[in-house]
Amino acid sequence: MASLTGLETTLRRWGLRVEVLNGGRGYPGRPGRFDPRGVIWHHTAGSLAGGPTASLQTCIRGRSDVPGPLCQVYVGRDLAVRVVTYGRANHAGAGGPWRDVPRDSGNAYFVGVEVESTGNPATEPWTPQMLDVCRRVMAGILDHIGQPADRLIGHKEWAPGRKPDPHSLDMGRERALVAELLRHGPAAYSTTPTTSTEEDEMPSVKEIWTSAESVQSAGSRDGRLAAGPIIGRTLEAVRDLQAKFAALNASVAEIGRAVAALSQGEKITPDELAARMEAAAEKGARDALSNSVVKVRVEVEDAKEAQQS
């Protein structure tokens, strides 16, 4: 029977920043059988206003209807990985059967990974950085329990129709990418600093270029650089930042409006304020994304014209 004991060591070998909660011991798991043979990928549906670890306390303590822990592993918007418990957690719920896992008994056989995300691609599209961390988390857990990539599933595959998570991901493609990681093993990440938080982790321009270069030459037969994909990924990252910045701006503006209304004697409850901030953030991010798509198109068209002339 596989065990999650020592999981943090395996995940660190995969180049991840890992913390074991409850003073390094992890929280006690739920009572009952836990024989992990696969992984379920979840998103938390946590609000942007809640910050980098919006749903962490809920994942530890549970909700009024479901006692915690609600996952074994939690990934925050800060890309840090937390081991919540080594034991059984309430994450799968009704669903299945799936292969050798009987109906409604996912918690006995799956490791649950909760990833902080609104679950809405308009407010929080997956960033390349977050996907990279998630795929390494999935590969690391499968590596630890000695299972192949085809034992990674999405919650939406365990409970189709009932659950949408993880949003906007083709799980077949994710399994193929994780299989690729497992084929190469964690060696590629073993020199990545994993524990230091004091050291400056910002890569130099040379390091960024060298890493982009090695990705490109691995992918092209003659080893020549293709600038397109590098620029594409950069634009994608810029778009993400623009959307996050716009969301932040919009929710700050909403606080300003609420303060003004309060000073006029209007009554606003904290829940109303949170809802207004979230709505403003969503709209801000959506507007920024549609603007940046237009801008990228214009740039591409300009580049084409320049080439033709």
Ligand SMILES: [Zn+2]
């Ligand atoms: Zn889920």
